[in-house]
Amino acid sequence: MSYHMNPRVPPISDELLTAYRQISTSTLGHLTESGYLHGIRPLLPDVQMVGNVVTVKLCPPDGGVLREALLLSQPGDVLVVDASEEEDRACWGELRALAACVKGLAGVVIAGAVTDSRALRQLELPVFCKGISAITTRTLGTAGAVNVPVTVAGVAVHPGDVAMGDDDGVFILSPSAARDWLAKALDKEHADAERRDALRRRLPGAF
Numbered sequence: 001m002s003y004h005m006n007p008r009v010p011p012i013s014d015e016l017l018t019a020y021r022q023i024s025t026s027t028l029g030h031l032t033e034s035g036y037l038h039g040i041r042p043l044l045p046d047v048q049m050v051g052n053v054v055t056v057k058l059c060p061p062d063g064g065v066l067r068e069a070l071l072l073s074q075p076g077d078v079l080v081v082d083a084s085e086e087e088d089r090a091c092w093g094e095l096r097a098l099a100a101c102v103k104g105l106a107g108v109v110i111a112g113a114v115t116d117s118r119a120l121r122q123l124e125l126p127v128f129c130k131g132i133s134a135i136t137t138r139t140l141g142t143a144g145a146v147n148v149p150v151t152v153a154g155v156a157v158h159p160g161d162v163a164m165g166d167d168d169g170v171f172i173l174s175p176s177a178a179r180d181w182l183a184k185a186l187d188k189e190h191a192d193a194e195r196r197d198a199l200r201r202r203l204p205g206a207f
Contacts, residue, residue, distance in 0.1 A: 003065045006147035008072055009160030011052030012175045016182065017076070017162070020050045023185045025168045027192065031184055035177065037153040037170040040109060040128050043117065045167055049126040051078035051106030053161040053172065057145040058112075060086040063137025065144025066096060072146055075104030078163040080172070082150035083112025090115035090133040094123075101125050109163060109170055111152040128170050 011017065029036060054077045056069045069079055079100070083091055092108060094116035100108060107126035113133040114120060120127055147159040155172055162173045173181065 002141070002143055003068055004145035004148065005068060005072065006145075006159065008054060008074065008077075008147065009052070011076065011160065012162060012178060016178060017050055017052070019182055019186065020162065020164050020178065021048065023164070023189055025164060025166050025171050027185055027188050028164070028171055028181065029168070030188060031181060035155055035172045037109070037111075037128075037155055037172065039130055039153055040111065040170050041130070042165065042167055042169075043114065043127040043129060044121045047126045047166060049078060049107035049128075049163065049165040049170075051076050051163055053078055053080050053157060053159060053163050055147055055150045055157055055159050056081040057148055057150050058083045058086070058091055058137070059143035060084055060089050060091070061137050062140040062142045062144055063091040064139035064141055065146060066091060067139070068144075069146045070096065070099050070103060073100075073103055073105055076106050077103075078107045078109060079105065080109045080150065080152060080157050080161075080163060081111060082152050082157075083110060086112050086137075087130050088113065088133055089135050089137050091137045092127070092129070093136065094119035097123050097125050097127065107163070107165060109152070109165065126165060128165050
């Protein structure tokens with residue numbers, strides 16, 4: 001095989017990741033557009049994902065490098081897959097999703113298509129993608145890479161970045177950006193919660 005493999009980059013602190021689980025992507029989107037993955041949508045509703053990025057560079061039709069990425073990944077990681085703008089040939093399906101669940105991954109972001117969509121929706125693994133297809137990649141062992149810089153939806157993504165996603169999409173933050181935005185994002189979450197509660201108390205029939 002000619003897959004290029006780099007070591008896993010250790011994640012930022014658990015405290016920072018935990019803090020970002022209190023923040024929605026729409027809150028961050030009120031503060032910045034940088035790092036938002038345009039065109040990447042959640043496959044299922046009521047989803048939340050925060051984790052350490054492991055990048056994958058595909059060279060379709062070869063999707064076999066995803067197996068190596070799954071072996072390298074650790075619990076809490078998020079696979080971010082650059083599918084080389086291939087949107088008709090799915091690289092992710094039920095079996096890989098089950099393997100990701102066994103590994104305890106926090107989620108998967110595919111800049112391309114997925115397959116087995118009904119089965120994927122029955123799993124609890126957050127999956128974000130561009131579309132759905134019955135046509136798939138193959139395991140050819142010809143080309144691909146893990147933990148290299150990639151570009152997804154026009155955003156530069158590096159191993160060790162932070163991926164956060166929910167019903168409104170996905171943001172990728174560098175460790176420094178995650179630290180820089182944290183206080184402002186938490187402040188906005190708290191301010192919005194207070195305004196929300198005040199408005200709800202004014203609803204007809206509210207107690």
